[in-house]
Amino acid sequence: MTPGSVETTEKHDTETAVPKKLSKGIVLGPDGKPCRTCNDVASLFAIAGKKPTTPSSTSTSSTAPTFPVDCPPDVEALGRSSWTLLHSITATYPTTPTPQLQSETKTFLSTFGKLYPCWVCAEDFQGWMSTNTPRVSSRSEFGTWMCEAHNAVNLKLGKQTFDCGRWEERWRTGWKDGRCDF
Numbered sequence: 559m560t561p562g563s564v565e566t567t568e569k570h571d572t573e574t575a576v577p578k579k580l581s582k583g584i585v586l587g588p589d590g591k592p593c594r595t596c597n598d599v600a601s602l603f604a605i606a607g608k609k610p611t612t613p614s615s616t617s618t619s620s621t622a623p624t625f626p627v628d629c630p631p632d633v634e635a636l637g638r639s640s641w642t643l644l645h646s647i648t649a650t651y652p653t654t655p656t657p658q659l660q661s662e663t664k665t666f667l668s669t670f671g672k673l674y675p676c677w678v679c680a681e682d683f684q685g686w687m688s689t690n691t692p693r694v695s696s697r698s699e700f701g702t703w704m705c706e707a708h709n710a711v712n713l714k715l716g717k718q719t720f721d722c723g724r725w726e727e728r729w730r731t732g733w734k735d736g737r738c739d740f
């Protein structure tokens with residue numbers, strides 16, 4: 559497939575330009591080139607006409623193509639790392655945060671939404687936050703809100719949603735069967 563034949567979604571840097579949005583295809587960055595942090599490895603290799611590297615056959619996990627671990631992230635690696643950070647922040651958030659911390663947390667989320675390196679993801683996340691105002695009055699509220707935010711993305715991507723009643727087991731205490739204990 560040549561770059562000219564792919565459907566694209568393009569980010570323009572100028573304030574007046576309206577990004578070209580199509581439902582499917584490769585997402586371009588402001589430089590007009592495929593955006594690494596907005597596409598998955600398989601798509602990036604496909605447009606480059608390269609054969610993707612798959613994890614070694616001894617690996618028991620995914621067989622999806624990946625970049626070597628010391629390469630810049632694609633949209634999936636970036637997402638996994640980002641969710642790990644975001645949920646871990648909620649896991650260590652105080653049960654009764656000060657008003658100042660609550661305010662700083664809202665500012666952080668707003669800034670995070672603007673700086674997230676996948677621009678299409680960032681736009682959708684900002685849109686979701688505009689109708690789902692961050693709930694940061696306690697660890698429980700914040701952790702549940704973050705789980706709902708993640709589920710909104712899961713739904714958009716056609717993935718299974720997560721039981722938000724179990725977010726603390728996943729991200730703070732470890733599962734009740736003890737497999738995460740040390």
Ligand SMILES: Cc1cc2nc3c(=O)[nH]c(=O)nc-3n(C[C@H](O)[C@H](O)[C@H](O)COP(=O)(O)OP(=O)(O)OC[C@H]3O[C@@H](n4cnc5c(N)ncnc54)[C@H](O)[C@@H]3O)c2cc1C
Binds near residue numbers: 638645682708
């Ligand atoms: C703010 C944000 C917006 C994103 N937007 C997009 C987008 O528009 N398009 C796109 O292609 N990718 C997007 N991503 C990336 C996407 O969400 C995934 O991270 C990526 O597809 C890799 O998915 P994964 O299946 O490996 O697991 P991830 O979705 O990264 O989840 C990692 C782990 O979190 C746990 N988990 C799953 N759901 C929840 C939940 N609701 N609450 C708590 N824990 C949970 C599971 O144990 C899972 O293994 C976004 C990421 C972020 C942080």
